[in-house]
Amino acid sequence: MDTKQSAQHFLDLIKKSHRGKFKVYIGMSAGVGKTYRMLQDTRQLLDVGVDVRIGYVETHGRTETEVLLEGLPFIPRRRLFYKGKELEEMDMQAILNIHPEIVIVDELAHTNIEGSENAKRWQDVMRILESGISVISAVNIQHLESVNEAVQEITGQEIKERIPDSVLAEADEVVNIDLTAEELIARLKAGKIYRQDKIQTALQNFFKEENILQLRELALKEVALRVEKKVENEVVENIPFRHDKLLAVIDSSEKQARRVIRKTARMATYLNARFVVLYVQTNREGADRIPLARQRYLINNLNLAMELGGEVLQEHSNRVAETIVKVCIERKISKVCISRPVFTLYSLFVTAVRLRRLLNKLGNKNIDLIIMS
Numbered sequence: 001m002d003t004k005q006s007a008q009h010f011l012d013l014i015k016k017s018h019r020g021k022f023k024v025y026i027g028m029s030a031g032v033g034k035t036y037r038m039l040q041d042t043r044q045l046l047d048v049g050v051d052v053r054i055g056y057v058e059t060h061g062r063t064e065t066e067v068l069l070e071g072l073p074f075i076p077r078r079r080l081f082y083k084g085k086e087l088e089e090m091d092m093q094a095i096l097n098i099h100p101e102i103v104i105v106d107e108l109a110h111t112n113i114e115g116s117e118n119a120k121r122w123q124d125v126m127r128i129l130e131s132g133i134s135v136i137s138a139v140n141i142q143h144l145e146s147v148n149e150a151v152q153e154i155t156g157q158e159i160k161e162r163i164p165d166s167v168l169a170e171a172d173e174v175v176n177i178d179l180t181a182e183e184l185i186a187r188l189k190a191g192k193i194y195r196q197d198k199i200q201t202a203l204q205n206f207f208k209e210e211n212i213l214q215l216r217e218l219a220l221k222e223v224a225l226r227v228e229k230k231v232e233n234e235v236v237e238n239i240p241f242r243h244d245k246l247l248a249v250i251d252s253s254e255k256q257a258r259r260v261i262r263k264t265a266r267m268a269t270y271l272n273a274r275f276v277v278l279y280v281q282t283n284r285e286g287a288d289r290i291p292l293a294r295q296r297y298l299i300n301n302l303n304l305a306m307e308l309g310g311e312v313l314q315e316h317s318n319r320v321a322e323t324i325v326k327v328c329i330e331r332k333i334s335k336v337c338i339s340r341p342v343f344t345l346y347s348l349f350v351t352a353v354r355l356r357r358l359l360n361k362l363g364n365k366n367i368d369l370i371i372m373s
Helices: 003-018 034-047 063-069 092-098 121-130 145-155 165-169 181-189 196-204 209-235 255-271 292-307 320-331 348-364
Strands: 022-027 052-056 078-082 085-089 102-105 134-140 173-177 245-250 274-281 311-316 335-339 368-372
Touching: 022 034, 022 209, 034 052, 034 063, 034 102, 034 134, 034 173, 052 092, 092 121, 102 121, 121 134, 121 165, 145 209, 145 255, 165 209, 165 255, 173 209, 181 196, 181 209, 209 255, 245 255, 245 320, 255 274, 255 292, 255 335, 255 368, 274 292, 274 320, 292 311, 311 320, 320 348, 348 368
Parallel strands: 022 134, 022 173, 052 102, 102 134, 245 274, 245 335, 274 311, 335 368
Antiparallel strands: 078 085
């Protein structure tokens, strides 16, 4: 480790020691009891003399939650007008000024009103943690970036509000609030989640039993994965360091490249490994030739890679296979992830030759090639 790296490492240690603790409750869907559990925590902490305040809690009109909220100390929300309506948002600056020991912040994936200091609530939470205030928060599994496409396949709905996996990785403790599918549906039918006029629609859409079972599996796996990583990183000293490092190779497409990035990030999390995203720019996609739409796709996907905790590389070369191998050697990559090649009648021979060349070059370096579906 050189002098610059050593100094940065020491600075990171100092920042970490000053940082607040971060606890996240995660659930398979709305209505499992995440907010209720946070309010129970609040009352228990107050009973033992801890300075804990409500920064933002959304009851959604649920009677049990509203009863538990009564009498708790809260930090007033800021009021502002947006598109002719008066709206309320969490007041991050007020939290920083009051500086309680712990603050409760619900709805981690929430998008802030336009004009706020940060676009997303999770960014507010990161700022609060940096100031030395501990945070207890909550999120549903469908709001996690890397499982977004899996959730869309399960529910048929695209979840617009999402948090990067790196936010969950920052948590000191991740707790799953779990119910069986039968218990959750019973709560829904009893009017404990939504108003009566919304129950039938919910049962026919998001709250189908098969949907809930699959979302529950995702949530359970995610929490188990976070616990496993914590054990590997902090508890077990005799486990040898895993040298896996993944490389996702993308093009300037929209959905295909995004899928490769998300799947690689997910695999890296399972392997407790780092990952790099590589885009090789050939002359055909030079700055003066690439269409504007594909430029936007590329920028958005590279930003997504960074949000998910990946390192981004852009190389200019017409020798794609050789460039991939060069990056693998330089970055000590153990696995290369690519999207499934498209074999058309016109490009069958060329595509097959390129794929074979890449396979041979990676095989000679003992690097695995993973083709994402």
